[in-house]
Amino acid sequence: MGRTVRYIPAKVQQVLVLNASYEPLNVCSLRRAHVLVFKGKAEVVEELDRPLRSATDTFQWPHVIRLVHYVRVPRMVQRKISRRALFARDNWRCVYCGTATGRLTLDHVIPRSKGGDSTWENVVTSCAPCNLRKGNRLPHEVHMELSASPRPPAPVLFIRLATPKIPQRWEQYLAPYATPTRAAAAA
Numbered sequence: 001m002g003r004t005v006r007y008i009p010a011k012v013q014q015v016l017v018l019n020a021s022y023e024p025l026n027v028c029s030l031r032r033a034h035v036l037v038f039k040g041k042a043e044v045v046e047e048l049d050r051p052l053r054s055a056t057d058t059f060q061w062p063h064v065i066r067l068v069h070y071v072r073v074p075r076m077v078q079r080k081i082s083r084r085a086l087f088a089r090d091n092w093r094c095v096y097c098g099t100a101t102g103r104l105t106l107d108h109v110i111p112r113s114k115g116g117d118s119t120w121e122n123v124v125t126s127c128a129p130c131n132l133r134k135g136n137r138l139p140h141e142v143h144m145e146l147s148a149s150p151r152p153p154a155p156v157l158f159i160r161l162a163t164p165k166i167p168q169r170w171e172q173y174l175a176p177y178a179t180p181t182r183a184a185a186a187a
């Protein structure tokens, strides 16, 4: 099927992969999805209305697949921190004052000089003034408060970041796992 796949627009070559629990895991290529289904490791839950032809056979065109066996995603080794993913997790707002305007920076809640790590649990989005005000101190030392305790983001955040235009039929699978916004987290 390699020959067929080469002429397909990139958009429909992307397949959403769900865990056995239906939690979104990642996005894979059409080829990879087809192999997983072919080997019985995944089932097609959404297909596109077009036949996927190989030299000898016709298959379902996978659009969303679900793994047959549950895969544990170890949260600790999940993903490296990037500015973009971190800002997205914090809804592009300063976790201290809530502003979404001005320059955003990364702040170590426990400063590196005091042994703070560069982990999802210790790095937050901060506006430049708050970052300056906090300096090398702990939030409570300067009477600053975090709007929510920082956590590693769910895989769905990376799916959204990696896929600028989410196909409409993916939304129903992504929506229940939306990354909580600051407002939701504070509620």
Ligand SMILES: [Zn+2]
Residues within 6 Å of the ligand: 094, 095, 096, 097, 098, 099, 126, 127, 128, 129, 130, 131
């Ligand atoms: Zn701020």
